[in-house]
Amino acid sequence: NAGVTQTPKFQVLKTGQSMTLQCAQDMNHNSMYWYRQDPGMGLRLIYYSASEGTTDKGEVPNGYNVSRLNKREFSLRLESAAPSQTSVYFCASSEQRSGGYGYTFGSGTRLTVV
Amino acid sequence: TQLLEQSPQFLSIQEGENLTVYCNSSSVFSSLQWYRQEPGEGPVLLVTVVTGGEVKKLKRLTFQFGDARKDSSLHITAAQTGDTGLYLCAGARMDSSYKLIFGSGTRLLVRP
Numbered sequence: 001n002a003g004v005t006q007t008p009k010f011q012v013l014k015t016g017q018s019m020t021l022q023c024a025q026d027m028n029h030n031s032m033y034w035y036r037q038d039p040g041m042g043l044r045l046i047y048y049s050a051s052e053g054t055t056d057k058g059e060v061p062n063g064y065n066v067s068r069l070n071k072r073e074f075s076l077r078l079e080s081a082a083p084s085q086t087s088v089y090f091c092a093s094s095e096q097r098s099g100g101y102g103y104t105f106g107s108g109t110r111l112t113v114v
Numbered sequence: 115t116q117l118l119e120q121s122p123q124f125l126s127i128q129e130g131e132n133l134t135v136y137c138n139s140s141s142v143f144s145s146l147q148w149y150r151q152e153p154g155e156g157p158v159l160l161v162t163v164v165t166g167g168e169v170k171k172l173k174r175l176t177f178q179f180g181d182a183r184k185d186s187s188l189h190i191t192a193a194q195t196g197d198t199g200l201y202l203c204a205g206a207r208m209d210s211s212y213k214l215i216f217g218s219g220t221r222l223l224v225r226p
Contacts, residue, residue, distance in 0.1 A: 102147055103159065105157050
């Protein structure tokens with residue numbers, strides 16, 4: 001099935017550990033995004049990649065890094081996890097640099113940092 | 115600071131009732147989108163509105179974009195239990211149209 005695939009679905013980390021969240025899309029979309037979703041706060045943009053080879057900070061980038069490996073893949077890395085990074089993480093992709101195109105979201109990674 | 119305010123935050127209604135969800139901002143958006151999210155899943159796009167005053171219908175759901183492109187509403191007629199979920203509005207800002215700003219969501223429960 002076409003869409004956005006995220007791995008893993010669930011993860012528990014200890015404070016200070018590192019990990020990489022993987023995301024891949026097979027729709028040939030140019031733009032990809034990482035959001036986090038916390039109760040009562042909606043979705044907040046962490047990083048985005050408007051096109052292959054470019055990445056930029058979003059609203060809440062501190063504590064994260066990203067890599068746009070190729071047009072299909074966009075990974076999110078937590079170098080030293082903190083309890084404040086406990087959240088549900090969503091990767092999304094879109095067709096073009098235009099707000100007229102909707103996002104396709106993955107099913108999320110539920111991360112708990114203890 | 116939330117750029118997009120959604121109201122109400124929670125809504126519990128009986129099957130068959132009508133409801134309206136609002137999405138308001140002081141900012142102008144080039145387009146506005148509505149998503150529905152179910153537990154354990156990512157948001158799924160319902161509609162995109164682009165022109166001020168635009169109205170779009172999707173079966174029992176009616177979406178409207180404000181004339182000034184600062185607000186939007188979602189009206190559901192004769193709600194069904196399958197409409198239960200989290201409804202999110204998202205706006206594309208004029209200065210960076212491909213980055214969406216999301217509202218905090220309206221959690222809808224439709225009781226049988």
